Amino acid sequence: MPEPTDADLIKQYLKGDEKPLEILIKRYLRPVYGLAFSYSRNQADADDITQEVFVKVWRHIKKFDCEKSFKAWLFTIAKNTSLDFLKKKRAIPFSVFENENGYNFVADSLASQSPSPLQEAEKKEAKSFVSSAIKHLSSNYQKIIFLRHDKDMTFQEIADFLGESINTVKSRYRRAIINIKKIIG
Numbered sequence: 001m002p003e004p005t006d007a008d009l010i011k012q013y014l015k016g017d018e019k020p021l022e023i024l025i026k027r028y029l030r031p032v033y034g035l036a037f038s039y040s041r042n043q044a045d046a047d048d049i050t051q052e053v054f055v056k057v058w059r060h061i062k063k064f065d066c067e068k069s070f071k072a073w074l075f076t077i078a079k080n081t082s083l084d085f086l087k088k089k090r091a092i093p094f095s096v097f098e099n100e101n102g103y104n105f106v107a108d109s110l111a112s113q114s115p116s117p118l119q120e121a122e123k124k125e126a127k128s129f130v131s132s133a134i135k136h137l138s139s140n141y142q143k144i145i146f147l148r149h150d151k152d153m154t155f156q157e158i159a160d161f162l163g164e165s166i167n168t169v170k171s172r173y174r175r176a177i178i179n180i181k182k183i184i185g
Contacts, residue, residue, distance in 0.1 A: 004020070004023075006024065006027075006069075006070035006071065007066040007067075007070065008020075009021075009023055009024050010024070010061060010064060010066055010070065011066060013061065014061070014062065021058065021061070024057075024070070025054055028071070028074055029050070029054075031075075032050050032053050032054070032074065032075070032078045033046055033047075033050045035075060035078045035079065035082065036049035036050050036053070036078060036081075036082050039079075039082035039083065039085075039086060040082065040085065040086065045085065045089070048085065049078070049081055049082050049085050050078075052081050052085070053074070053077055053078045053081050056077050056081065057074060057077060060077075068160065069156055069160075072154065072156035072157075076154065129184050130180065130184065132183075133179075133180045133183040133184050134180060136179075136183055137176055137179055137180070140172055141172055141175065141176035141179065142176075143162070144158060144162075144169060144172050144173050144176060145173070145176050145180075147161065148173060155169050155170050155173070
């Protein structure tokens, strides 16, 4: 007997059966943990992130569109949860470094974080080269580059948007990047 699809399990869960959610969690626990660990590089943090991901899935599964890829939805949640976790964890307020007189030696000793005029000019020139190279690509390649970088869409979202397979989208993206590199040379 073939394994039920993710969509089948979600439909069963939404009808009131708890078991399908357990099956989905078991099915994706290791891959989600692996993704969380790749971001956090720490077992305890990866455990916390993974737990938070599945709590979010449980809370929002009623909103999930069964016509879409559950795996893509789940990994988007996992990626965003990982990034949010790291932002919260790494934030150290500057007030921690203030002495009793309110002097903050860290804030006062930091060099300007803004780029120098030379760095700005180099960045602008590089962006111009890339933009010019993209204009030489076919419209299919341009569209994928635009959606991926300007609209921050995942490959799955691009595939859904264009109505094409994810492998086709990834292949075109790779070829577009190769062609950009050749043009810039």
